[in-house]
Amino acid sequence: MKGMVFTEFLGMVEAQFGLSVVDEMIERSGFARGGVYASTGTYPHEELVGMVATLSAMTGVPVHDLVNAYGKHLFRRLAASFPQYVERASSAFEFLASIDGYIHVEVRKIYPDAELPRFTHRTSADGRSMELEYRSPRRFDALAHGLLEAALAHYKEPGTVERVELADGQGSRFIVRKPA
Numbered sequence: 001m002k003g004m005v006f007t008e009f010l011g012m013v014e015a016q017f018g019l020s021v022v023d024e025m026i027e028r029s030g031f032a033r034g035g036v037y038a039s040t041g042t043y044p045h046e047e048l049v050g051m052v053a054t055l056s057a058m059t060g061v062p063v064h065d066l067v068n069a070y071g072k073h074l075f076r077r078l079a080a081s082f083p084q085y086v087e088r089a090s091s092a093f094e095f096l097a098s099i100d101g102y103i104h105v106e107v108r109k110i111y112p113d114a115e116l117p118r119f120t121h122r123t124s125a126d127g128r129s130m131e132l133e134y135r136s137p138r139r140f141d142a143l144a145h146g147l148l149e150a151a152l153a154h155y156k157e158p159g160t161v162e163r164v165e166l167a168d169g170q171g172s173r174f175i176v177r178k179p180a
Contacts, residue, residue, distance in 0.1 A: 001138070002111055003041035005074070006048060010035065012073040013055060021058065029054045042113055045138045064142045071146020072153075079154055092155040093130050096148065096176065097121050117144065117171070128178045135171035148174055 014022045026035035029050045037043060052070075056063045079086045085103050089095035099119040107114055117136035124130070134144045141163060148161045162175045 001043055001045040001048060002039070002114055003037040003043060004039040006037035006043060007039050008074055008077050009048060009051065009070055010037070011077075012070055013051075016069075017055075017059065021055070025051055025055050025058060028058070040111070045140075067140065067142035068146040068149075071140075071143040071148075072150040073146075074143070075147045075150030075154065086154060089155075092151045092157045092159070093123060093127070093176070095151055095155065096130060096132060097123070099132075128180065130176045132174045132176065133166070133171065134174060135166075137170070139171070141165070141172045144172070145174065148176060152176070 010022055010026075013025065022035070029035075029047070031047050031050065033043075033047075052063055052066050055061070056066055059066075085106065086095060088102075089098060096119075099121075104116045104119075107116060115138075117134055117138070117140070119135075120133045122131045132148070134141060145161055145163050152159045152161070157178060159176055159178045162177070164173045164175070166172060
């Protein structure tokens with residue numbers, strides 16, 4: 001997993017809980033690198049999972065809620081850092097439809113060794129709902145959920161995001177619905 005994902009997570013934890021919680025979380029997690037991540041480096045995703053679990057134990061906030069909140073935070077940070085990806089879309093659905101065919105292609109230009117999840121999509125005939133199938137061996141479904149909710153918020157579009165785990169256990173189907 002790219003180091004930028006780690007550095008943004010640490011930034012979110014510091015903003016929400018303070019630097020002393022970041023330091024304690026890193027110390028309790030016990031990883032050899034001691035919380036030092038270069039944004040362009042690649043690190044085992046298990047370290048992020050471990051930090052989230054440690055933070056959950058420290059704060060009492062469920063893991064799912066922390067990862068979902070991180071997804072929202074990450075979307076805002078990515079939109080600020082790479083505005084060209086969100087500015088080219090005029091709606092959340094247009095943006096979401098471009099994840100695999102455009103955004104992930106561009107991400108691979110910056111980070112050729114990035115291990116990205118796969119998203120496929122289908123929009124309903126009336127244009128009020130979109131199904132996105134998320135597949136990743138790392139199973140950050142709650143992160144994807146937060147990213148999708150943040151996309152709706154970014155485009156100021158009301159809507160809901162429902163998650164259904166895929167039968168094969170390799171991801172989730174997200175149903176994004178706009179109100180009638």
